[in-house]
Amino acid sequence: MSEEGTEGRLGESMDKGLLKEFMAEQAIPLRAKFDDFLAVALGVRRASQFISPAELPDAAILGSTIDARFRQKMEGRRLPGESLSDFMKNKMGRYLRRSRAQEIRYRLDVLRDMYKDVVENSHSYQTYIGWARKLGLSYKELESRPTIREIYLFKDPDVAVELDELQEMRKDIRWEKTRAPVAGEPAYVRAFPEEQNPAFVKKLGRILGFPACCIERYAFDRESAILTPEQRASNQLVNLVEEEYDPYAFFTKDFFPCQPDCEEAGQMGRALYEALAAIDSEVAAEYQRHLAENVELVRQYPEIIKKKIEALEKMAASAKAQEGDTVE
Secondary structure, eight states, X not given: OOOOOOOOSOSSSOOHHHHHHHHTOTTSOHHHIIIXXXXXXXXXXXXEEEEETTTSTTHXXXXXXXXXXXXXXXXXXXXXXXXXXXXXXXXXXXXXXXXXXXXXXXXXXXXXXXXXXXXXXXHHHHHHHHHXXXXXXXXXXXXXXXXXXXXXXXXXXXXXXXXXXXXXXXXXXXXXXHHSOOTTOOHHHHHOGGGGOHHHHHHHHHHTTOOHHHHHHHHHHHHHOSSOHXXXXXXXXXXXXXXXXXXXXXXXXXXXOSSTTOHHHHHHHHHHHHHHHTTOHHHHHHHXXXXXXXXXXXXXXXXXXXXXHHHHHHHHHHHHHHTTTTOO
């Protein structure tokens, strides 16, 4: 379920040469560099999170490779590189799995093995983890679904403990959801019920180092079911000009400040800018441009979230099929 790693070429500050080398890395998008790596490496945030393989640059290829191999496996065909003995063992096992529960467990294990083989051996994944280590960061994986991982980057060892607690909370929430399903709920809510749970999202927000005021507003919006956090944040920006909001408050992806000029959120954005400026003014200027892109992204979020829900619905349907809910 999890892995941790830590190496370091960093102390309290970052070497300019290392920063330049990191910024030149083509396998990591600029957004990920600022949002997932540098904010944590420079001590502005406690932790960051990215979704694997969805947020890797070759996510579509990795996902389609897993899907194709899974279909091949379920059809009883031999996979590329699979030994004849393993192939025969799996083929015979099909006749030994007599119950639905056994078949579901088998499919889950197959999917986990495929994630490890396809994603963890990919160049993009190895590059992300390699740079986390170079930047002095620990990392930990939490399983969201058998082929979906949340990967957290952090320095404080206490974060690893909190992440274990978060994962236990997720298990409890999902167990309760299976015991008391709600008729007519969207597939993505059934698949990821923790995203609607106030205690879960608050704990996650604290782990990620977001301001308390923004965490509370996000949880309130999620629970109210009137406006989503994304819709609310977009609406707040719609009629504002640049002088009426603080671009530094939009310091990272998937973050929606309680107000467009939230002082605490703005302080975090400025802290990262100043930390970068102390090392390299060109990179700091690039971060300022990145902030403007974050603001524009939040403005467009109602349409983005619509597409995200469609993608989650598709993902949930795929997970349902893969994990055995369609097994006769």
